[in-house]
Amino acid sequence: MIEKIFPDTTFDKTLGKNLPILLREKTKKNPNLTLQAVKNKSGVFVRYSYSQVYQHVLEMAHSLKKLGIKRGEHVGLMSDNRREWLIADYALLTLGAIDVPRGCDSMGVEIRFILNFTECKVSFFENGRQLEKVLEKVEEVPLLKTAVLFDYPDEKLIEKAKSLGIEVVNYHFLESSGVEITKEEWKELEDSMETISPDDTATIIFTSGTTGVPKGVQLTHDNFIAQCEVAHHCLGLMQRGDMWLTVLPIWHSFERAFCYMVVAMEGGFAYSKPIVSVMLSDMALIQPQWMNAVPRLWESVAQGLFREIKKQSGIRQWEFNTAVFIGKQFYKAKELVFGLRCRYHWYPRFLDTLLGILPYIILWIPRFVAEKLVFKKLRAKFGGKMRAAISGGGALQPSTESFFHAIGFKLMEGYGMTETSPVLSVCNSKKPRSNNVGQIFPSNEVKIVKEKNGQPVDSKPLKPGKRGLVMVKGRQVMKGYYKRPDLTAKIIDKDGWLNTGDLGMISCDKELKIVGRAKDTIVLLGGENIEPVVIENAVNASPLVERCVVLGQDQKYIAALICPDQANVIAYAEENSIFYDNYENLLETNEIQNVFRTEIDMRVNAKTGFRTCERIFKFGLLHQSFQLGKEINAKHELMRHSISEIYKKEIKKLFSEKK
Known part of the structure; x- marks a missing residue:
């Protein structure tokens, strides 16, 4: 039996059994509370209340129903984060339809594959450029007949799409026609919400495009409701009416899940961009209390x-650097005194307190001065009302985390994966401990087991502090x-345990720490999922390359170590x-460095179907071939963990800031 942090009585069972009912019930309770804040062309945030958003949702659902969308139908949603995305999402869910989302940074080959693979007849597109990606090879999406554009479409585009068999519909036309909904039709839609089962699929999110194994993750209404029911335990500082600044791609399960959680906890969100200058400007306007972002943005x-x-000036620089140094030392002492240090081996907490109390007392006054002179001004740049922020989608660098803690900004880590819809843990906002990814949500069971090559050796949970494979089971x-x-079947066993592919350990206080990855997928600092095998295969196609291994976990970009084909290189x-x-x-x-650069770029680029984040930024040429039993196994598969250890110095150089 896996011990849970909270008893079952802590689940909030007032949210309803599906996502449309969640929105309906929260609208009844908070009709005038702000749910969405959107910046207009003048740069002013316009606020939409729960009742206004809910009305727009049902009106849009009415229009989509007239358009012919039925329960269980797959509908594409190719757009970045914006007000209309949430309306379309909830409207589709209200009809019992299933949305298939992707962002504007996706390539045409990826979008066409997703729409065709899920047999979408209708798809939303943010703008004409996204639709153009489909029209480039419209024969690859034979079932697509209707395109709904959020932005006003160009007449030439409408005619072009029509000639290719796709009708273009303007979103704002559907929005305006939806106001014709009658009381009877309104009631009919609300009644239909009750027939949507918690186990019905709500969305299909693809974790890798055509440049990797196509994996469309089917997430149900209950997958999302499960974390909404328990989110308040970790986000205990959140208050009714709090505003979240939303900057991440909404199709990504991390941001999307938090949008539902914000509704569950009766908050709202303001839309911004993941550009530091824009984000800070919007923070000053909206003064949010919370936000999510990937590690790269915090960095x-x-x-x-x-x-x-x-x-x-030199004096200002000295003042800042001294304040940050004091802040970091003070926070270390504070962790010891107030039990904010994770224990991976049990010992009495009072020993930490004894160790930290003297430096805490000594540094209290210098920290107080630093707060008044430096830190308060720094935090004001975030709007002045931030309670806490969450970093997810990759590992937060310790130096970044310590800086924010030093200045008194509460930055917490979270952890999850798309297959778990996705949030499995978040640091407790009331008592955030460093060096972990937080307390495990009680909607799941998590255990650490012995592993070999990314597969569990047995099912017996390891004790706290023991490193092993992270396995998950539960409603998410x-x-x-x-x-x-x-x-x-490869990722979920017969007993329902999902293999996350991550290596981790559990603390004595039931917090989770991720220490590495046992599977091949690379997650960059920006949260992008990279499937290295396909990139490696593309590079391996070069006659000058014998073997390539792609690297980049928790880095800004991907790099590669290459074993050249010695005979061909010498011949060249x-x-x-x-x-x-x-x-x-x-x-x-x-000459050789340049020819390898050319070989790589010729095979890994936009035309060959690779995203920008999948392109190899740096590479290193190894002098020897990989050896059997050392870098490759009996099946001639790469032993990635061994390679990371053997070529530690070479890998460090690839990710050095120096050119």
Whole structure:
């Protein structure tokens, strides 16, 4: 039996059994509370109340019903985060339809694959450019007949789409026609909400596009409701009416789940952009209490503050650096005194208190001065009312975390994966401990087990502090991969335990710590999921490459270590009259470095179906081939953990800031 943090009585069972009912019940309770805040062309935030949003949802659902959308039908939702996205999402869910989302950064080949694979007849698009991606090869989406555009479409585009068999409908036309809904039709829609089962699929989110194994994660209404019922335990500081600044792609399950959680906890959200200058400007206007972001954004914010300080006088720089140093030392002492340090081996808490009490007392006055002179001004840049913020989608760098803690900004880590819809844990906002990804949501069971090559050796849970494979079971676990029962069976066992592919450990206080990855998928600092095998295969196609391994977990970009095909490289050098005295020095010549750069870029680019984040930014050429039992196993598969250890220095150089 896996011990849970909270008893079952802590579940909020007033939310309803599905997402439309959740919105309906919260609207009844908070009709005039702000749910959405959107910046208009003048740069002023316009607020929409719960009752206004709910009305727009039902009116849109009425229009979509007249458009022919039925229960269980798949509808594409190709757009970035905006007011209309949420309306369309809830409207589709109200009809019992299933949305299939993707963002504007997706390539045409990816969008066409997703729409075709899920057999979408109707799809929303943010603008004409997104529809153009489909029209480039419209034969790849033979079932698509209707495109709904959020932005006003161009007449030429409408005619072009019509000639290719796709009718273009303007979202605002549907919005205006929806006001014709009668009281009877309104009641009919609300009554139909009651027939939507918690186990009905709400969305299909693809975790990898056509550049990887197509995996459409089917998430149910209950998958999302489960975390909504318990979110208040970790977000205990949240109050009714609190505003969240939303900057992440809404199709990503991390941001999407929090949008539902905000409704469950009776808050609202303001739309911004993941650009530091825009985000900080919007914070000053909306004065949010909360926000989510990926590690890279927090790192950019911290770096921006340091760059700003460097432009100031020497005295100001000294003042800032001294304050941050004091803040970091004070927070370390505070962690000890107030039990904010994770224990992976049991010992009495009072020992920490004894260790930290003296430096805490000594640093209290210097920290107080730093707060008045520096930290208060820094936090004011975030709007002045922030209670806490959450970092997810990748590992938060310790240096970034310590900086925000030093200045008194409560930055908490969360953890999850799309297959668990996605939030499995978040640091407790009332008592956030560092060096972990938070308390496990009670809607799940989590255990750490022994593993070998990413697979569990046995099912027995390991004790606190023991490293192993993170396994998850519970209401948040996905329904399965769409049309891929074979892939589903590989990740979920017969007892319902999902293999996250992550390595972790549990603290003595039931917090989760992630220490590495046992599976191949790479997650960059920006939260992008990268499937390395397909990129490696593309590079391996070069006659100059014997073997390639792609790297980049928790980094800004991906890089590669390459074992060149020695015979072909030497032949190339001779054919092109490249002088060299030995093979090792040949690999370092500009001519060979440039030809490898060309070979990589020729095979990994937009035209060959790769996203920008999937392109290899740096590479290193190894002098020797990978050896059996050392870097590759008996099946000649890469032993990634061994490679990471053997080539630690080379990998560090690839991700160094130095050119």
